Amino acid sequence: MTNINDIAKMAGVSVSTVSRVLNNYKYIAKDKRESVLKVIQEMNYTPNKNAIDLVRGETRTIGVILPYNNNPAFDQLLNGILNKALENDFSITVLPSNYSKEKEVEYLQKLKSKLYDGIIIASRANDWETIIPYSDYGSIVSCEYTNHKEIGCSYMDRYSSYLDAFRFLKNKGHQVVAFTTARLESNSTKQMIGAYNEIFGELQPEYHITGCSCLEDGYEVAGQFLLLPERPTAIYANGDEVAGGIYLYAKSQQLKIPTDLAIIGQENQPIGVGMGISTVDHQLMKVGEQACSLAIKKSREKVKIPYHIVERDSV
Template sequence: MATIEDVAKLAGLSRTTVSRVINNHPYVSQTKRQQVLHAMKELGYVPNSSARSLRNQRTGIIAVLIPRVTNLFFSKFIETLEITISKSDYQLIVCQTQYSKEKELTYLDLLKTRQIDGVIMASLENDWKEVHPYLQYGPIILVNEYEEKADVPTISLNQKRGAYEATEHLIKLGHKRIAYCCGQHKSNVAKEREKGFKQALIDYQLIIDEELTYRKADDIESGREIIKSIIHLQKPPTAIFTGSDEVAAGIIAEAKRVGWSIPENLAVVGFDNQPIAELLQPPITTVHQPVQEMAEKAALVLFNKIHNKVSTEILSLPLKLIIRASTVGEESEVKEMVSR
C-alpha cells in the first residue's frame, strides 16, 4: 500500500507539501498541487482516516461537470446553479470534460482529495462502474443524464418522450421523409432521443432511413453543413429533427441562404428552447427543457446530500413542445408532455 512518502518521492516534492495538498492548504502552487494529485492517482494513494479527520471541515466548494461551456443550454444551467449555491455561501467550479473520460475522472479526483464537498454531473462519459468508487469520498448527483445503474439522486427528463412527440408533430403535419441530427458523442441523453425519434417512425409505419441521419451535429456550423449535404440528395427530406437549437439555427440560416423557404421546403425542430429559438426568423419549434428548475433542484438535492438528509431518489421534470413558425408558419402553441 502506497504511503505519503511514496507520493512525495514520485512527485519530487517534500512530505510537507504533499500533506498540505491533502489537507487543502491554500498556500500551495497549482503546479505542485497537480504534481501531488497525479502521483496520488498513479500510486492509488488514499489518505488514511487520521488524515481525513484533519479535513472534516467542508470546503464550501462544489463542482459541476459539463461537456461544453459554449453550449447555451449548459451556460444557462451554470449561471442559475452559481446564483443558487452562492445564496448558501458556496462557490462553484466548472469542469469542462470535452467528452473526455480521462478528464471526467481527473475532476472526480477533486472529490477524492477532499478539495470539494460534492459533484453535480450534468454529463456522464464513463461507465458507472468507473464513477461509483468515488461515492465513498463524497456525494455525487446526476442532472440531465440518466443511468439506470447509478445509485445516486438523479434529476432527469424523459428525453425519449420529448423526441417522440417532436417527431410525431412533424408526422402529423404530413411529413414522411424526416431527417435526424445528433452529436457525435453518444451520451445516454442522445441515445434516448434517438430511441424516441425511431419509435415515432415505427409507430406511424414510416421508414428509418440511415441516409437521413446526421451524427456529427453539435453546433451552428454543423447545421450549415447538413444543408449543404441535403440539397444534393435525389430525394431530400421535407422535415428535420435536431437535438439542439444551435444545430437547428445553422440549418435554417443555410437553408435560407440557398433559397429554401422554412417550413415550406423544410420543417425544422430543435431541442432545449434556447433564446436563439425564439429570436431567429422564423422562430424555431423546439422542446423546452426547464433548465432553471433543473439547476435549482440540483443545488437543493446536493446540499441535502452533503448534510445526509436524502437517500437515492429520481426527480422527473416535465418537457414542453413549443410549436413555432419553423414547422407551422405563423401558428404558435405550447404542448405539455406527460412523463411516461
C-alpha cells in the same frame, strides 16, 4: 500573517473565545467580545478558510464535471447550477472533462480528498461502476437518469421528449424526417435514434448527421439533407443554433418555412426566439438548479424536469 493565536494573545483571551466571537456565539461578555473585535480590526485579520474547511470537514464547494463549457446546452445547465449555488452560499468549481475518462476519475478523486462536498456530472465518459464507489465520499448528482440508488439525478426524460417531438412532426404530416446530433456515442443520440425508429420506422443513415453543435454546422448539414434524392420535409436539430443554421440555408435556397421545410430545434435558445423557430425546451437551467439543490442537500432523489414543446412558426 496573523492567526487566531495572535489575536487571542493580543486581546488577552483564549483562542476559544476568539473563535466564539468569530462564529457569533451567544454567551460572551460584552467587553471581551469588543476587545477581540477591536484587535481583529486592527490586525486586519481574516480566518484561514483552509483550516476551517479542514476541521469542519466540508468546503461548501461543489465540482461540476462539464465536457465543454462553450456549448449552449451545458452553459444553461451551468447557469442554473450557479444560480442555485449562489442562493445557498456555495461555490462552484468547473471541472472540464472533454469526455476524458482519466480526467473524470481525477475529479472524483478530488471529491474523495475532501475538496468538494459533492460533484455534479453534466455528462460522463466513464461507466457507472467506476463512478459509484466515490459516492461514499460526497454526493454525486447526475444530469442524466440512472437507477443506481447511490446517484442523485436531475434529469429530463429525453426519450419521451424525442418521441413527442417526432410524433408532433408526424402529426403535422411529415413522413420524411431528418435529424442531427452532437456525438454519435452519446446516450442522447442513442435515445434519439430509438425514438425515431419507433415513430418513423427503421432509420436510413443518410437522415441522421452527427457532430453538429453550432449555426454553421446547421447551415452545412441543411445543404446535405436537401440534396438527398428523397429530401426530408422536416428536420429536428439538436439545438436552436443548429436549427438557425438550417433555417438560414433553407431561406438562402428560397425555401418557405414551414411549408417547404419544417424545422424544430431544442433548448429554447435566444436565437430561436427571433427567428421564430419551434423548439423542444428541456429546461436545462432548471435541470441545473435542481441538480445543485440535490448536491447541496446530499440527496439521492431522482427528479424529473418536465420538457415542453414551444410552438413558433417553423413547423
